[in-house]
Amino acid sequence: MDSWTAPRCGAVALCLLLLGCGDPSLSHGNAGSSATTVGLSTCVDLAEGEELSGVGPDGHAWVTSLDGLRVVEPNGESQSITVRFGSADELVAWTADRAFIVSESQLWDAGPAGSQPFLLPDNLGRPRYACGDPEATSGSFVLGTRGLFERRGSAWFRWDIPVDVFEAMEIQHFEGSCGTIDEILYLTTTEGALWEVRFGDNPFFREIGSVDNAQELAVDSEHGIIRLFLGSLYRYTGEWEHIPFDGGFVMHTDAAGGVLWATVRNTIFRRDRFARWEEIEPDTTFEFIDKVLAYPAGGAWVVEGSRMCHFGHREAVVVDGVRPFERIDQDSPPQQLTILADPTGAMSLSASIDGRSIPVTGVSGLWTLGELGTISAGWHELTLDLSSPLGPVERTVSFRLDGEVVIGGNDPTVFYETDIKPIFDMYCAQCHGPTGTQRFFGDYESFVVTAQSALDLVKSREMPPPPLPGPSQEEIGLIETWIQEGMAP
Numbered sequence: 001m002d003s004w005t006a007p008r009c010g011a012v013a014l015c016l017l018l019l020g021c022g023d024p025s026l027s028h029g030n031a032g033s034s035a036t037t038v039g040l041s042t043c044v045d046l047a048e049g050e051e052l053s054g055v056g057p058d059g060h061a062w063v064t065s066l067d068g069l070r071v072v073e074p075n076g077e078s079q080s081i082t083v084r085f086g087s088a089d090e091l092v093a094w095t096a097d098r099a100f101i102v103s104e105s106q107l108w109d110a111g112p113a114g115s116q117p118f119l120l121p122d123n124l125g126r127p128r129y130a131c132g133d134p135e136a137t138s139g140s141f142v143l144g145t146r147g148l149f150e151r152r153g154s155a156w157f158r159w160d161i162p163v164d165v166f167e168a169m170e171i172q173h174f175e176g177s178c179g180t181i182d183e184i185l186y187l188t189t190t191e192g193a194l195w196e197v198r199f200g201d202n203p204f205f206r207e208i209g210s211v212d213n214a215q216e217l218a219v220d221s222e223h224g225i226i227r228l229f230l231g232s233l234y235r236y237t238g239e240w241e242h243i244p245f246d247g248g249f250v251m252h253t254d255a256a257g258g259v260l261w262a263t264v265r266n267t268i269f270r271r272d273r274f275a276r277w278e279e280i281e282p283d284t285t286f287e288f289i290d291k292v293l294a295y296p297a298g299g300a301w302v303v304e305g306s307r308m309c310h311f312g313h314r315e316a317v318v319v320d321g322v323r324p325f326e327r328i329d330q331d332s333p334p335q336q337l338t339i340l341a342d343p344t345g346a347m348s349l350s351a352s353i354d355g356r357s358i359p360v361t362g363v364s365g366l367w368t369l370g371e372l373g374t375i376s377a378g379w380h381e382l383t384l385d386l387s388s389p390l391g392p393v394e395r396t397v398s399f400r401l402d403g404e405v406v407i408g409g410n411d412p413t414v415f416y417e418t419d420i421k422p423i424f425d426m427y428c429a430q431c432h433g434p435t436g437t438q439r440f441f442g443d444y445e446s447f448v449v450t451a452q453s454a455l456d457l458v459k460s461r462e463m464p465p466p467p468l469p470g471p472s473q474e475e476i477g478l479i480e481t482w483i484q485e486g487m488a489p
Helices: 416-427 444-459 473-484
Strands: 034-039 041-045 051-055 061-065 068-072 078-081 090-095 098-103 106-111 114-117 127-131 141-144 147-152 155-159 169-172 184-189 193-198 204-210 216-220 224-229 232-236 240-242 252-256 259-264 267-271 277-282 291-294 300-304 307-311 318-320 326-329 337-340 348-353 356-358 360-363 366-369 378-387 393-402
Touching: 051 090, 051 291, 051 300, 061 090, 061 307, 090 127, 098 127, 106 127, 127 169, 141 169, 155 444, 224 252, 259 291, 267 300, 277 307, 348 360, 348 366, 416 444, 416 473, 444 473
Parallel strands: 034 277, 216 252, 252 291, 326 393
Antiparallel strands: 041 307, 051 061, 061 068, 068 078, 090 098, 098 106, 106 114, 127 141, 141 147, 147 155, 169 184, 184 193, 193 204, 216 224, 224 232, 232 240, 252 259, 259 267, 267 277, 291 300, 300 307, 318 337, 337 366, 348 356, 348 378, 360 366, 378 393
């Protein structure tokens, strides 16, 4: 293993510096046991007041301080960024040269050119947490002082979460995104509650468990929610399931791209995408590791005192051209992707999108995927399979193409303001309107979030509660058509 160079290599010579070869004698252990491999690192000093706040999907570390930002490449080279705000309260490392930052009650877009504030609507209040790309037309959330808001098209919609709950919440994001293809956003509260928000075609939210007394939490597409508790690792599968590990008392953990990292005092462990543990024996001496931050390509940064060190891996695979769980406008799909991996393992690469093979060109460690073909709107899965004398290497990157969906190819025929709101006012407003005592659904933004659930309850005659009269079959049909057509305002 070796440290990374910048993932956007323009020549094979640069990519040959990407990763050193793995240890041929490495034999992965079973269950919780681990083998040992030597880990080559690149270490960088942190100035007084600097903090490692986030890592991009290809390993670029974002360091924050009162003086601004610094982006450190896996090979140790860094670039300072002058910004227009002070300390960062939260940072989402989106790419190698873009991060979203909450600071001074504003959401900022930061990169090499500086920083610009996002002009969020006043009704969102002051932002506290964020995930996803706020400029995308779907799949991004802002948790502010006035609630949890989701971006849909050009508007922000408020989820009807009780005030005493959302005021104590924080977002647990997936590698910067809000959720995977399951479109589940996880949130935790200061009281230790674990909530999920499903924001796809059938949106709802609920409390699903507890993370009380967790030392650290991580969220990963493969493992879900990971909890570090009393030195042991657990993942949430409806209940907390222990992750086997016999390397010692775990002090810190993180996960990304299906790879789980753990530190035991001054020792680093890595659980790969095949659920095999290995101990990484550093080429530098640590006394006590303070933090580990993983990134989806397969590596991690660790912090000890006033320095941070990068660890790549022979199984790390960089995908340049699309980030994990990115939402891309359908009018500008990726036409070419670059894949970078350990060039010393005599690997060959095969690639597919949604099970369909795509052409691969290039030399070992630096490949180009072209002729991606026509990709329709919706979720897609890029699968990479690499062969090596040291064993197979694989990585999957999911992304979504967002496009306007028109049911039946026609313009909407049913509208909220003229067709649906009168039904709501007649049958629902008494309890769910401005003067009601139940959850408020009395405006368009609130109603669309629960429309499908409301329809199901009305059709089953659970709502309105008997003996109150409910909508007629004709009115129920209007609601169904409105939902099918995309819930026009």
